[in-house]
Amino acid sequence: MNSEVRPPQINSRRVNLGCSLDESQPLTFRLPRLEHSTLPMAADRGVGWKTLRDAGPVVFMNGAYYLTRREDVLAALCEPNLFSAQLAFQPPGSPVPVLPSAFDPPEHTRYRKILQPYFSPHTLHKSRPMMEGHAAEMIAALACRNECEVMADFARLYPYQVFMDLYGLPLEDRDSVIGWKDAFVAGKSDGHGLLAYFTDAIRQRRQNPG
Structure with a gap:
């Protein structure tokens, strides 16, 4: 902090x-x-x-x-x-503000109210079958190997597997998204690659909604 x-x-x-x-x-x-x-x-x-x-x-x-x-x-x-959270959670060189973490009240409260309905227990419960399906699929693949490193082979990948599916993004892009994120967190990238990817995804969704 x-x-x-x-x-x-x-x-x-x-x-x-x-x-x-x-x-x-x-x-x-x-x-x-x-x-x-x-x-x-x-x-x-x-x-x-x-x-x-x-x-x-x-x-x-x-x-x-x-x-x-x-x-x-x-x-x-x-x-x-x-x-102030603006320095605590806003990475140097980030092209866009980190929402809602990099904001103080009352701005943080306003963004939280907008985002909260999409992450409420009721909303996420509807996605439970999808989440369980990905978990079962990944565990089955690991079982065939007879050994695994749980953090690297499951815990690190599973949240992104769910994220990509939840927001309709191609699952084959998962590892690229993780790589961009890791580079940004490590200070080796300004985050423009990740921003460009999501900007393009939003543009395509607006052109082809549904």
Whole structure:
């Protein structure tokens, strides 16, 4: 979680920020500094998050302040005026805003109300047979191999299999979509490939609705 400009107000009795308390000098503090590109998020997110947490409860990275402790993150989520989601969830260089994550209230609430009906339990229940069908099909294919790596061979692929079917996209494009997403998350792409794909899909759907 990061703030927009100002350093977060953390309880100094609980967190040691290396503050100088000499009253003859202005109050200063030193924060751990990291570079986002050096975190191994693409290779192993667990190691990446551990690196971030081990650096300290508050870390300065790529022009923003990151909170690494659960209680501080929860407190920050209740203060949208101080901690803006626009920097926390909007990837640098993204050609379009990430909806609705990269918005603060009341904009976030407005987008959430628009999207909520499409993801309600009642709506998704109608798609349950399709979801179960994909799960059974993928598991059957894995069973024929006699071995598998569950995360790589099922858990990582299944949500995209369902997504492609749910929105009427060709299942053969699944791996391409995953590749574009992975490159974007890893900071190796600006996301234009993924944006172009969905822009074209929307254009085709508008020309041939139903």
